[in-house]
Amino acid sequence: MSAQLHPVARTADALVDVRNVVKTYKRDTQELTVLNGISLQVPEGEFVALMGPSGSGKTTLLNLVAGIDRPTSGQVIVAGTDVAKLSESELARWRSRSVGFIFQFYNLIPVLSAVENVELPLLLTSLGKRERRDRALTALKVVGLADRSSHYPRQLSGGQEQRVAIARAIVADPKVLVADEPTGDLDSRSAEEILALMETLNREFKKTIVMVTHDPRAADRAHTQHHLEKGVLAG
Amino acid sequence: MAVPISYNIRNVRQRWQVTLLAIVGIAMVVAVFTVIMSMSEGFRLALRATGRDDNAIIVQRGSASELTSGVPLDQRNQIIVDDRVARGADGQPLASWDWVIVISAPKVTDGQPTNVTFRAVPPRAYEVRGGIEVVEGRKYTPGLDEVIVGRRLTDRIQGMHLGGTVKYQKKEFKIVGIFTNDGGAFESEIWGDYDVIGALFQRGPGSNSLVVRMKDPQDIPALDRWIRDQPQMQLQALSERKYYADQAGPTAGALKGLASLVAIIMGIGAVFGAMNTMYAIVAARTREIGTLRALGFSRTSILLSFMMESVFLAVIAGVLGCLLAFPMNGFSTGTGQTQSFSEIAFAFQITPPILTIGMLFAVVMGVVGGLLPAWRGARMPITTALREA
Numbered sequence: 164m165s166a167q168l169h170p171v172a173r174t175a176d177a178l179v180d181v182r183n184v185v186k187t188y189k190r191d192t193q194e195l196t197v198l199n200g201i202s203l204q205v206p207e208g209e210f211v212a213l214m215g216p217s218g219s220g221k222t223t224l225l226n227l228v229a230g231i232d233r234p235t236s237g238q239v240i241v242a243g244t245d246v247a248k249l250s251e252s253e254l255a256r257w258r259s260r261s262v263g264f265i266f267q268f269y270n271l272i273p274v275l276s277a278v279e280n281v282e283l284p285l286l287l288t289s290l291g292k293r294e295r296r297d298r299a300l301t302a303l304k305v306v307g308l309a310d311r312s313s314h315y316p317r318q319l320s321g322g323q324e325q326r327v328a329i330a331r332a333i334v335a336d337p338k339v340l341v342a343d344e345p346t347g348d349l350d351s352r353s354a355e356e357i358l359a360l361m362e363t364l365n366r367e368f369k370k371t372i373v374m375v376t377h378d379p380r381a382a383d384r385a386h387t388q389h390h391l392e393k394g395v396l397a398g
Numbered sequence: 399m400a401v402p403i404s405y406n407i408r409n410v411r412q413r414w415q416v417t418l419l420a421i422v423g424i425a426m427v428v429a430v431f432t433v434i435m436s437m438s439e440g441f442r443l444a445l446r447a448t449g450r451d452d453n454a455i456i457v458q459r460g461s462a463s464e465l466t467s468g469v470p471l472d473q474r475n476q477i478i479v480d481d482r483v484a485r486g487a488d489g490q491p492l493a494s495w496d497w498v499i500v501i502s503a504p505k506v507t508d509g510q511p512t513n514v515t516f517r518a519v520p521p522r523a524y525e526v527r528g529g530i531e532v533v534e535g536r537k538y539t540p541g542l543d544e545v546i547v548g549r550r551l552t553d554r555i556q557g558m559h560l561g562g563t564v565k566y567q568k569k570e571f572k573i574v575g576i577f578t579n580d581g582g583a584f585e586s587e588i589w590g591d592y593d594v595i596g597a598l599f600q601r602g603p604g605s606n607s608l609v610v611r612m613k614d615p616q617d618i619p620a621l622d623r624w625i626r627d628q629p630q631m632q633l634q635a636l637s638e639r640k641y642y643a644d645q646a647g648p649t650a651g652a653l654k655g656l657a658s659l660v661a662i663i664m665g666i667g668a669v670f671g672a673m674n675t676m677y678a679i680v681a682a683r684t685r686e687i688g689t690l691r692a693l694g695f696s697r698t699s700i701l702l703s704f705m706m707e708s709v710f711l712a713v714i715a716g717v718l719g720c721l722l723a724f725p726m727n728g729f730s731t732g733t734g735q736t737q738s739f740s741e742i743a744f745a746f747q748i749t750p751p752i753l754t755i756g757m758l759f760a761v762v763m764g765v766v767g768g769l770l771p772a773w774r775g776a777r778m779p780i781t782t783a784l785r786e787a
Contacts, residue, residue: 231692231780252696259694266784270689274408286402287694331693 177240178338178371179205179228184237186223186394197223199394200237205387207338210365210372212385219391221375222343228373229341230258242338259287263332263370265342265361269324271316277327278303278312284335302330305368306360322353329360333370340364342374346381358384401695401703406710413679420675421715424763427668428719431661432748432756433726438654440747442643448582449638450528452615456608456625459634463645464498464607471603473631477610482621484611486525492611494523495604497596501566501588504556514555515587516566518595526609529582535560535575540591546575548585550744564588569598581745583642609638665763672767676708680775687775688783701776708768709761716760720753 186198197220205211213221226232227239230246239246242261249257263284264270271280281299290298303309306326316324325345332340342361346354362384364370374385382388390397410417449455456477461467477483478491486492497518502511521540524530538544551558563570571590579585596605612618615637622635680687687700727748 226781229692231784255691255694255696257694258692264689264692266689268685270685270784272405272686272689274405274412275402279402279404283690284693 177204178207178209178242179203179373180238180240181224181228182238182240184224184227184234184239186220186227186232187235197394198227198234201391201394201396203389203396205371205373207371208365208369209387210362210385211374212382212388213373213375213391214377214379214382214388215391215397218393220394221391224391225341225343225373225375228339229262229264230254256287259284260335261337261339263335263337263340265325265328265332265340265345267344267347269316269321269328269348271324271327271331273316276313276315277308277319277330280316280327281330281334283331288335298334299330302334303327305333306330320353321349322356325349325353325357326360329357329364333364333368338371340370340372342372342376344376344378345374346376346378354378354381400699401690403706406703406707409679409683410707410711410714413682416675416678416682417711420672420711420767421718423668423671424712424715424760424767425718425722427661427664427763428716428756428760429722430664431759432720432723432752433746434656434660435654435752435755436723436726436746436748438656439749439752440744443581443744443747448579448584448642449609449640450611451637451639452612453526453528453609453638454612454618454621454635455638455641456610456633456635457606457641459626459632464496465500467606469495469605469608469633471605473628473633474605474608476628476631477608477621477625477633480610480621480624482613482617484613486522490522492522492526494519494526494609495592496523496607496609497592497599497601498606499599501564503558503564506554506556509556512555514551516564516595517584517587517589518592518599519589520592523589523609526611527579527584529580530577530584531579532575532577535573538574538589538591541594542591543569543571543594544574545571545588545590545595546577547573547588549576549578550585551588552576558588566595566598571595583645586744661759665759669763669767672708672712672763673770675711676704676768676771677774679707680704680771684775684778684783684786687778688780688786691780691783697776701772704772704775705765705768708772709764712760712764712767713757715764716757719760720748720756723756724748 181201181203184198184201185196188195188197201224213224215221223232227234228241230241233247244257246254246257272283275283278296278299281302282295285295285298300309300312303312306329308323308326308330311319311323316327319327345361346357349357358381361372361374365372374381376382456469457464457467458469474495478493484492499516500513501516503514504510505512524537532546533549535546538546545564547558547564557563558573560573560576562573564573577589612621618635618637625631625633625635690700691697726746729746
């Protein structure tokens with residue numbers, strides 16, 4: 164429903180279309196411009212890395228694409244929906260169907276088991292209990308953690324937690340996966356496994372991935388790299 | 399769809415140290431509230447359980463209690479032969495005329511003197527008053543210096559046991575029986591023979607009050623009108639049960655007022671305690687809130703989730719508070735009654751309505767304590783919540 168509320172003509176093949184976006188924050192009396200007229204197109208099935216120094220605005224851009232923040236001006240169109248025009252509740256519904264989140268610190272709910280964490284996004288769908296559980300287990304199987312379904316986050320390693328988080332991100336079959344420093348809290352071996360998994364999701368499951376990273380090795384796994392400097396795309 | 403309830407329940411379990419503080423705070427308030435309410439209820443029930451609906455009590459108009467009332471003998475004789483008054487198997491009117499005085503007797507607990515009602519009744523009083531049951535010993539023998547005492551006096555007043563004595567002026571009356579009255583106020587009295595004790599009181603041939611059994615209780619207002627129409631009678635007729643229930647009014651009201659006051663003061667403290675805990679809970683889970691919001695859970699879902707958690711804590715606390723109060727159920731105590739100047743012993747009564755009010759009170763504390771923190775959590779921008787450590 165929400166995805167059709169504000170349909171916008173998509174730029175050819177661009178699943179994510181950021182048009183001349185400005186984002187400013189007010190701190191006391193000062194106005195801080197974090198993004199300054201950014202335009203970016205991400206074609207469907209693309210794996211994009213956003214890089215740049217701290218404070219360059221890459222996470223802000225990712226948040227806008229994910230629909231957890233709104234631009235001050237400009238348009239963010241994802242899968243044909245102008246995200247900024249959705250109401251708060253429409254936006255929440257849109258996120259649950261269209262975006263999968265992968266966070267740096269996994270952000271699993273500690274009191275829920277792995278399968279319950281993965282099942283969370285499906286609670287917002289009309290699926291029955293049995294089907295929700297089946298899909299969550301399938302997602303865990305995809306990330307290689309079917310045998311850890313009843314484990315709680317504290318019983319998993321960092322790499323395993325991130326894989327559970329990835330299972331949660333894909334379980335509702337969203338079009339876009341947004342990843343904010345997905346390997347930032349992992350050792351190199353676990354980071355490698357996570358990046359390989361993301362590549363698989365992109366290649367075999369055709370997921371469009373927008374990833375923010377500081378890590379050049381992680382960025383190298385993406386098809387395209389964009390660099391931000393002081394709120395503008397540098398290349 | 400709402401955040402799963404298991405999320406809240408497991409969080410309560412996991413953060414039990416923090417939540418225990420809020421639970422204990424609310425539980426204490428509910429316990430104190432329940433105990434005070436049960437005291438008020440016990441006192442009210444003690445007097446409400448006194449008397450019968452089909453009895454009329456005749457007392458002097460304007461008198462605040464039987465103590466300050468007077469029913470002259472000639473007027474008593476006129477009233478008891480009224481057609482509306484029932485008669486016993488022997489054909490005599492079912493009527494009891496009592497003298498009531500207050501004597502001083504030492505309490506069991508500290509030996510301090512307290513007032514006890516000493517009632518002089520005719521033998522017919524057992525039948526007329528109703529609900530009087532001698533549970534130990536026997537009834538007093540008319541014409542002898544014998545008395546029976548209410549069960550509640552036995553553990554509150556020194557010497558009030560079977561075989562003991564009651565002293566009045568220079569006379570000693572042997573206690574030959576212990577009686578009950580279905581928990582009514584008579585259980586806090588001493589009863590003796592009207593002819594023996596009434597003479598000792600030196601009050602003349604009348605009585606303080608007159609109680610008659612009505613053929614039809616609906617006729618009590620008509621009897622009252624008839625009495626008021628007699629120019630020589632300064633009396634009134636009332637339902638006996640209502641008369642004693644009304645006597646409870648000021649003291650029961652004061653106790654209920656005290657319960658409310660204490661509950662409000664403690665409740666405010668408990669609400670702040672609960673609020674503080676809920677703020678801590680929300681603060682500790684800010685990133686989780688951000689994650690849930692990012693996944694698509696609405697603000698309303700988050701608000702309801704934390705409200706539910708707060709109410710869940712409050713319900714646990716309410717149950718705990720009621721359980722803490724429960725040992726007081728049936729606990730006997732006494733209080734001075736302003737109208738009769740004597741002590742009425744009564745048992746704390748924790749009734750289902752009191753427990754329900756206690757639980758509702760707990761839920762209200764949970765809702766009020768949880769609302770602002772839950773609102774804060776729900777309103778927080780997702781990006782801010784996700785940045786929290």
